[in-house]
Amino acid sequence: MNFKTERRIALISVHGDPAIEFGKEEAGGQNVYVRNVGEALARLGWQVDMYTRRVSAAQDEIVQHMPNCRTIRFSAGPLEFVPRDELFGYLPEFVEKFLKFQQENGLTYELVHTNYWLSSWVGMQLKKKIGCKQVHTYHSLGAVKYATIDQKDIPPIAANRLDVECQLLETAERVVATSPQEKAHMRQLVSTKGNIDIIPCGTDIQRFGSVGRDEARAALKIDSDAKLVLYVGRFDPRKGIETLVRALRESKFYSDEKLRVIIGGGSVPGQSDGIERDRIEAIVDELGLRSITTFAGRLSQEVLPTYYAAADICVVPSHYEPFGLVAIEAMASGTPVIASDVGGLQFTVVPEQTGLLAPPQDVPAFASCIDRILENPEWRAKLGEAAKIRVRKKFSWDGVAEQLSELYIKLTEQPVPVPVPVPIPVPATATATASVTVTEKELATA
Structure with missing residues (x-):
């Protein structure tokens, strides 16, 4: 123009x-x-x-x-x-x-x-x-x-x-x-x-989706057969990270030695972001999830596509989101999304086609969604491919x-x-x- x-x-x-x-x-x-x-x-x-x-x-x-x-x-x-x-x-x-x-x-x-x-x-x-x-x-x-x-x-x-x-x-x-x-x-x-x-x-459809799953896992030193659950975003109570970690404790994969969790996001000591991270870390310790959980810190735009591509699932458990950029970044990377059934997430995530939706703060519902996708790798791959196609058509x-x-x-x-x-x-x-x-x-x- x-x-x-x-x-x-x-x-x-x-x-x-x-x-x-x-x-x-x-x-x-x-x-x-x-x-x-x-x-x-x-x-x-x-x-x-x-x-x-x-x-x-x-x-x-x-x-x-x-x-x-x-x-x-x-x-x-x-x-x-x-x-x-x-x-x-x-x-x-x-x-x-x-x-x-x-x-x-x-x-x-x-x-x-x-x-x-x-x-x-x-x-x-x-x-x-x-x-x-x-x-x-x-x-x-x-x-x-x-x-x-x-x-x-x-x-x-x-x-x-x-x-x-x-x-x-x-x-x-x-x-x-x-x-x-x-x-x-x-x-x-x-x-x-x-x-x-x-x-x-x-979202940047050239950046997200540019890395393959195997390449991403090799770069992050994650086993090819790991069951990897990812969260990306700020540490804020309204982002629902507590819902995610409690859902992992209730998941049938809790005792699976292949389960891995990455929580990516920045934190500033003494400010709200850092205070919430301390609270989430305490819950992770309380639930016995420390050995399988990595707090990756701030993920730059350069490395973020690699994390999305490596994950089996990206979880967006926010109490509310008017849109939800993380959801479409993950979907563009070919990763299915489990999100709260609220706001714009109802628009970006198509249930049973590109991921799953669960009521916000509903720990058993999120646990069930995590289990459904992790126990069916073929369906997970199908959801991820449909997610990538949806983003390329609608969200550039x-x-x-x-x-x-x-x-x-x-x-x-x-x-x-x-x-x-x-x-x-x-x-x-x-x-x-x-x-x-x-x-x-x-x-x-x-």
Whole structure:
């Protein structure tokens, strides 16, 4: 796609730095999404600027990824890592830095694509100040998240988040849902107003699937006849790693000397990621799984395809996922997936065809799924092949970027509507804890 005139897009991801090493604290699916969408858009001819928050003096302020695609970092608040639930108060400074950078560099953005609710607040301010249009991807919904955790664990910022997410859906030119299930949640739990398109996340189909099973196992020094179960992702209670390890204890293969488990993910001592890893390791010791379990640490994008290819099964036991990038990365590698029957995982994993689904946090159900696949190698291979075919047909980054590009062009060619004043929550030093009324039953039926 060659544009006659320059088309420039700003991708805003305040807390998810697209230039950071994937797998570290706060580096998950959102970082992967923004970085890969940005690079794929650049290949289509867009000038792509990805804006995020700088968390260290050692970080470069501008990272050039490829021609026409760069990450721009702003210092907003202390120059250190700040958990996402504590970032709201620093967003006005982020907006100021954005406007200053835009002015100093002579940049014009007809449209911004914001990611996660924090960035959506930034985008709504920019709409008022520079008259741009806004596309948004939620990555997760507060109404869904808060329905899956104890009331006592709901953060003080929750009320602001729910307000912002509702106003965003009702005022953005377009919201991008990554699955039909996520769109249904928006409609039932957020608002019946607003415009929603479904454009899935993608994966690098050249990278994942490039390594064969035997080659992968040889590289990782894993026996060819091992029964290997893999988890990849952050250490976070909502990722359901505890469900996986308890399911392995209940599996009929628990006493099989060939059973091996790899838990791959970054950890930062003293932060939430490291604290959860310590908790999971304690459970592994309690269940007598230490001798068969490897905590592989952060898996770089260079080695990750090898781990996926080596595994018999990749398990995604999350309490909720709006999409689930790990699932399609594993499937692209020819590895069947056992996932929680929630959110976007219901869209990416086809039960009995590319893997299996189980109720979230249901240990016996996950154990049964693990047993079904491990005890039937021929079926496992058939599931893996079907998984690879599904990903190649539906989930490539270039295909995702093509759909987004078409959406952007369509929106920029439409006249700018007369704005209707809408009160947007303003960051304060303290907010009251939200009273979240969405129930587990409502979530399950969304």
